[in-house]
Amino acid sequence: MADAEYVSIWMRPERPARGPKPVYSRAQITEAAIRIADAEGLDAATMRRIAAEIGAGAMSLYRYVPSRDNLVELMADRLMGEIDVTGMPSGDWRADLTRYADGLRAMWLRHPWISTVQRSLPSFGPNQLLLIERLMGVLDPFVSIDENLSLMAVLNGYVEGTVREEISSAEEVRRSGLSESEWMERSSPYVDRLVKSGEYPIFTKIVMEARQPHLSRDDQFRYGLQRVLDCIAAALPSTAGSAMPAHREEREEQDGPGHR
Amino acid sequence: MADAEYVSIWMRPERPARGPKPVYSRAQITEAAIRIADAEGLDAATMRRIAAEIGAGAMSLYRYVPSRDNLVELMADRLMGEIDVTGMPSGDWRADLTRYADGLRAMWLRHPWISTVQRSLPSFGPNQLLLIERLMGVLDPFVSIDENLSLMAVLNGYVEGTVREEISSAEEVRRSGLSESEWMERSSPYVDRLVKSGEYPIFTKIVMEARQPHLSRDDQFRYGLQRVLDCIAAALPSTAGSAMPAHREEREEQDGPGHR
DNA sequence: CCTCCACTGGGTACGTTGTACGCGGTTCCG
DNA sequence: CGGAACCGCGTACAACGTACCCAGTGGAGG
Numbered sequence: 001m002a003d004a005e006y007v008s009i010w011m012r013p014e015r016p017a018r019g020p021k022p023v024y025s026r027a028q029i030t031e032a033a034i035r036i037a038d039a040e041g042l043d044a045a046t047m048r049r050i051a052a053e054i055g056a057g058a059m060s061l062y063r064y065v066p067s068r069d070n071l072v073e074l075m076a077d078r079l080m081g082e083i084d085v086t087g088m089p090s091g092d093w094r095a096d097l098t099r100y101a102d103g104l105r106a107m108w109l110r111h112p113w114i115s116t117v118q119r120s121l122p123s124f125g126p127n128q129l130l131l132i133e134r135l136m137g138v139l140d141p142f143v144s145i146d147e148n149l150s151l152m153a154v155l156n157g158y159v160e161g162t163v164r165e166e167i168s169s170a171e172e173v174r175r176s177g178l179s180e181s182e183w184m185e186r187s188s189p190y191v192d193r194l195v196k197s198g199e200y201p202i203f204t205k206i207v208m209e210a211r212q213p214h215l216s217r218d219d220q221f222r223y224g225l226q227r228v229l230d231c232i233a234a235a236l237p238s239t240a241g242s243a244m245p246a247h248r249e250e251r252e253e254q255d256g257p258g259h260r
Numbered sequence: 261m262a263d264a265e266y267v268s269i270w271m272r273p274e275r276p277a278r279g280p281k282p283v284y285s286r287a288q289i290t291e292a293a294i295r296i297a298d299a300e301g302l303d304a305a306t307m308r309r310i311a312a313e314i315g316a317g318a319m320s321l322y323r324y325v326p327s328r329d330n331l332v333e334l335m336a337d338r339l340m341g342e343i344d345v346t347g348m349p350s351g352d353w354r355a356d357l358t359r360y361a362d363g364l365r366a367m368w369l370r371h372p373w374i375s376t377v378q379r380s381l382p383s384f385g386p387n388q389l390l391l392i393e394r395l396m397g398v399l400d401p402f403v404s405i406d407e408n409l410s411l412m413a414v415l416n417g418y419v420e421g422t423v424r425e426e427i428s429s430a431e432e433v434r435r436s437g438l439s440e441s442e443w444m445e446r447s448s449p450y451v452d453r454l455v456k457s458g459e460y461p462i463f464t465k466i467v468m469e470a471r472q473p474h475l476s477r478d479d480q481f482r483y484g485l486q487r488v489l490d491c492i493a494a495a496l497p498s499t500a501g502s503a504m505p506a507h508r509e510e511r512e513e514q515d516g517p518g519h520r
Numbered sequence: 521c522c523t524c525c526a527c528t529g530g531g532t533a534c535g536t537t538g539t540a541c542g543c544g545g546t547t548c549c550g
Numbered sequence: 551c552g553g554a555a556c557c558g559c560g561t562a563c564a565a566c567g568t569a570c571c572c573a574g575t576g577g578a579g580g
Contacts, residue, residue, distance in 0.1 A: 008450040020528050020575045047567065057530035059568075068567065118376035122428050124451070129460055136462045145465045146475060150484035153425070154491075157417020165413070168382050190268040191384070200389055202396045205405045215406060224410035231414075231491025279556025280546045307538065317559040319539080328538065521580100528575070537566070546557065 009070045010125055024056055026064050030074045034111065037075070042113035072117055077125025079114055082107045088134035089141075093240065094229055096138045101159050101225050108163040112171075115164055139232075142240040151232050158228045162221055169210065269330045270385055284316060286324050290334045294371065297335070302373035332377055337385025339374055342367045348394035349401075353500065354489055356398045361419050361485055368423040372431075375424055399492075402500040411492050418488045422481055429470065 014026050032053040036045040047068055048058040065071045083103040090096055108114055124132075139148050173183050195204045215223070274286050292313040296305040307328055308318040325331045343363040350356055368374055384392075399408050433443050455464045475483065 008448065011450050011453070018526050018577065020526095020577085022528070024529095046565085048565090051530095059531075059570095060529050062568070063528070116378035122425075122432075124454065124463070129454070129463060132466070133460055133462050136466070140462055145462075145469050146473075146480060147483075149466065149469075150422075150480070150487060153421040153484060154414060154418045154488055157419075157421035158414045159417070161413040161417035161420070162410075165382075172382075188268065190271045193271070194384065194389070200393055202393050202400055202405075203384070203389060206392070206396075206409065209405050209409075213406075220406060220410070223407075224413060227410060227491065227495055228414055230494060231487060234490060234494065235487050278548055278554080280548085280558095282557070284558095306536085308536095311559095319541095319560075320558050322539070323557070323559095523580080524578090526575100526577095529573100531572080532570085534569080535567095538564095540563085541561090543560085544558100546555100548555085549553095550551100 008123060009066065009073055010123070012066070014064065022063065024054060024060070024064060026074060028054060029061060029064055029071065030078050033071060034075050034078060037113045038111055042072075042116055073123045073125065076114065076117055077123070077127045079107055079111055079127075080125065080131050081127035082110070083131060085131055085134040089137040093138045093142075093236075094233070096135075097155060097229060097232070098225065100135055100138075101155060104156070104159050105163050105221060108160070109166065112167045115160075115167055139236070139240075142236050147235065151235060154231065155228055158224060162224060166217060268383065269326065269333055270383070272326070274324065282323065284314060284320070284324060286334060288314060289321060289324055289331065290338050293331060294335050294338060297373045298371055302332070302376055333383040333385065336374065336377055337383070337387045339367055339371055339387075340385065340391050341387035342370070343391060345391055345394040349397040353398045353402075353496075354493070356395075357415060357489060357492070358485065360395055360398075361415060364416070364419050365423050365481060368420070369426065372427045375420075375427055399496070402496050407495065411495060414491065415488055418484060422484065426477060 029050060033045045033050045036049055036053060047061055050071075051058045051061055061071075065074065083100065085100060085103070088096055088100075122128075136145075136148055136152065139151060143151070172188070173180055191207060194200055195207055198204075213220070275282065289310060293305045293310045296309060296313060307321055310331075311318045311321050321331075325334065343360065345360060345363070348356055348360070382388075396405075396408055396412065399411060403411070432448075433440055451467060454460055455467055458464075473480070
């Protein structure tokens with residue numbers, strides 16, 4: 001019933017054999033689009049705008065990319081390539097997953113617009129595939145494939161959830177037009193009203209914490225990440241000795257959040 | 261610099277005092293929009309389409325809602341109300357969080373389009389607020405506020421990550437035009453090529469598992485969820501027995517993330 | 521070498537979107 | 551009983567993705 005004619009971008013070749021040499025390239029277009037999205041958001045990365053960025057006509061882009069949605073897929077995969085996973089199943093799974101999580105977070109913070117692209121259907125680009133192989137390879141010797149998937153869902157979910165909040169609050173600050181220190185004191189009138197009403201004690205605590213954080217974002221992230229890794233460690237057989245999760249007190253010393 | 265005139269939807273009243281009685285209502289419009297989005301996706305929920313659904317003119321909607329984005333916020337908050345959290349800090353935190361996770365997953369599966377709405381800035385609607393109070397209240401007696409936030413990030417992240425994959429694969433099946441059983445055998449030509457190439461052994465295992473799952477989606481979800489709850493249990497002080505609501509202990513001094 | 525035609529970049533145009541603006545009618549306040 | 555405040559809604563516009571068409575171009579077959 002549906003269009004069975006659909007073929008993935010990754011199947012159709014960039015360049016045909018015949019004809020004059022193309023002036024541009026998929027990589028160049030993708031790069032330009034990412035540049036615009038980084039600066040002004042994904043919505044600003046219009047076909048016309050991208051074309052202008054590289055000095056081309058709007059319709060020329062369609063010689064390289066079947067549609068804008070497909071271009072976004074290209075962009076997303078390009079971003080996956082920014083996460084360094086070289087030599088990834090290194091033997092120390094805890095180090096590997098930490099490096100991956102840090103890389104993923106850093107990438108999201110560099111390109112916040114990625115949080116708005118829905119992967120309603122997954123497109124397995126080359127970078128994405130490499131990432132899967134390397135990352136899932138880390139725990140593959142220890143657990144079944146679907147247990148592995150579950151654990152990675154936890155890890156990815158934590159990172160994405162956390163970073164989404166970071167992006168949101170950064171966006172809120174930007175929109176309010178205030179500097180970050182100003183925003184600390186005087187938040188939006190709506191949030192202020194909620195807090196003053198006294199009906200939402202826990203929400204109030206969250207707001208207070210956000211205004212006067214006693215942990216830097218990085219420390220906060222690292223702290224929660226260790227929690228997640230502990231969870232993963234618990235799910236692994238004892239044969240998978242990495243740096244063994246020590247007792248709580250010691251762990252607090254070595255990788256717990258530092259006081260500022 | 262930015263528009264300091266911005267006010268949240270939740271601040272501007274639905275109805276003014278004066279003038280003729282409105283024929284429609286925000287709730288009615290929101291409901292219609294959700295109905296359309298459920299059936300045909302969020303993109304299909306055009307202002308004109310929504311207006312037609314309730315028998316109104318397109319521009320009439322703007323008497324009730326400042327913009328389409330704001331309407332989407334209304335829709336999202338309406339969905340939060342579908343998650344049943346009545347009597348939520350019940351004393352048994354494990355039961356509470358399980359019920360919440362199940363409810364969240366069920367809601368997402370009922371309204372898959374919610375995965376595409378970016379919460380680039382969080383809008384604290386009434387349902388969202390109630391959810392925060394009740395849900396965060398579950399662990400509030402045991403941990404500090406930002407530890408609580410971290411743990412909820414893990415939980416939400418797991419649920420959302422898992423459900424996103426469910427939605428994706430359902431979407432893929434629907435788009436391929438094949439029945440689910442047919443899809444098991446013959447997947448997309450691109451994925452097929454990747455598998456046959458032999459260069460992606462782990463990816464291949466994932467595909468195989470997806471075709472011949474030995475666990476139902478529900479069981480898979482429940483299994484991973486228990487892992488997450490175990491992780492949360494490990495982060496809680498020992499006084500927080502699942503069945504007994506303990507009062508807050510001073511353990512926070514030594515256990516919490518460096519609170520002072 | 522020439523010839524052919526698959527390819528190139530790009531201009532024009534169409535359908536659809538969100539929404540600014542203004543109109544004539546309706547309801548409530550003073 | 552005005553008149554201000556609000557209603558539903560038709561028109562209009564800018565911006566979007568992209569279908570279609572064109573004149574040029576350069577590699578392959580003769």
